[in-house]
Amino acid sequence: MTFQINVAPSGHTFTCDIDDTVLAAGLHAGIGLPYGCKNGACGSCKGKVLSGSFEQKPHQARALSDAEKADGFALFCCVVPTSNLDIAVREVGGSSDYPVRKMPSRVASLTKVTQDVAILTLQLPANEALAYRAGQYIEFLLRDGKRRSYSIANAPSLDQPLELHIRHMPGGLFTEQVFSTMKERDILRFEGPHGSFFLREESHKPIILLASGTGFAPVKALVEHLQHLESPRPVTLYWGGRRPSDLYMHALCEEWAATLPHFRYVPVISDAQPDDHWSGRTGYVHAAVMQDQADLSGYQVYACGAPIMVDSARADYVGKCGLPEDEFYADAFTSEADLHQF
Known part of the structure; x- marks a missing residue:
């Protein structure tokens, strides 16, 4: 048995088998649904079910709270339809341009x-x-x-x-x-x-890149892509770690800051020890952004790393700094431990 899924506000439609998830069926149909982990841990695929019945498979509470469920939200990577569905989600242009x-x-x-x-x-x-x-x-x-x-x-x-x-x-x-x-x-x-974590090239807004630990990996790719585009957009990279050694490509970031005309680098350490001889910024990396830029209303933010960092940044930047919610792009890394918590 298959069901029809109607997507607002785009008007796109696709079919979903009774034993498939809405996300998997949408991606297979070439619909640009947002997503990250695909296993109910990151929350990137969150959207609203406007009408219809479905089963919400197990997921992490941090990705979808009980209050959000009560308000009609669901994680489409974990939603199996039991009827036709009308859903509302912000589609991602370009996410399905390249074949898997x-x-x-x-x-x-x-x-x-x-x-x-x-x-x-x-x-x-x-x-x-x-x-x-x-x-x-x-x-x-x-x-x-x-x-x-x-x-x-x-x-x-x-x-x-x-x-x-x-x-x-x-x-x-x-x-x-x-x-x-x-x-x-x-x-x-x-x-x-x-994944739907990639540069929105149609924008001219200044960019804040926010990374913790190995969340630096996709951020590095974004910087290299901006170099390739010869983009004039101002870019500030905030990279956080517990100890200075966690910033394992610190020298490369310093080289970017010295050679790229629109690039700034802010390393932030949360647990520096005396023998680290660290004289730079300390504290939580997402908070360092707020200390430097209280008004984010004119920015785009790309955040990648530990889920707690990404979730805190999203809440604070949107709730306290005026960042438009649809200008926060995230890839919350989930560990192997995350996959077994539900």
Whole structure:
């Protein structure tokens, strides 16, 4: 059995099988529904069900609160329809421009830049290329049907091996392999590109890039894409970590600040120790933005990293600093632990 899904305000329609999710069916139909993790943890696919019945599959409470449910909101990555549905969601232009492909790849290099962060590069087969937007991610296809998602850290214009930044999660199905047994020339399969976190090129607004930890990966790709476009838009990157070593590409960011005419870099450390000899900004990275710019009404913000940072930034920037809600773009990283909390 299939049901019709009507999307407001665009007027787009698509069909969804009874055992499929609204998000999966919409993406398959080429509809630009917003999404991030696709597993009920990040909240990026949130929208309103205007009419119809459905089953809301398990998800994390932080992604969809009981109050939001009562107000008619749902996570479309977890919604299975039981009738025709009318839904309201802000569609993302350009998110389905490039086909999702399953591809083999070979480990070109694996470099541990800190004790718990590795930079992995992947070489695609000869005469093959992955078309993607800077900021999107791929999913590694693991045994037993499991998947793990990582943002691509370089812009497609560079024509380089795909670069991924991977933080070690002790006991993690994929990251344990990366940090213990993986070696150059190993073969990995992935699917992509995925995600609606990418630059809105039609805007001329100044940009704030907000990253924590390895959330820097897609932000790096955005900066490289802005370089490629020779964009005149002012860009400020705020990158936060607990200790200075967490800013594992600090030198590259300083180089950008020294050479790019419209670029500013603000590193922020939340738990500096005396032996770090840190003399820069301290505290929470999202709060540093508010200290520097109390009025965000004329900005776009692209935030990536820990869900608590992304959620705090969204709430404070929209609620306190006047940022239009539709100018906050986010990719909240979910860990392997997140996948087993519901």
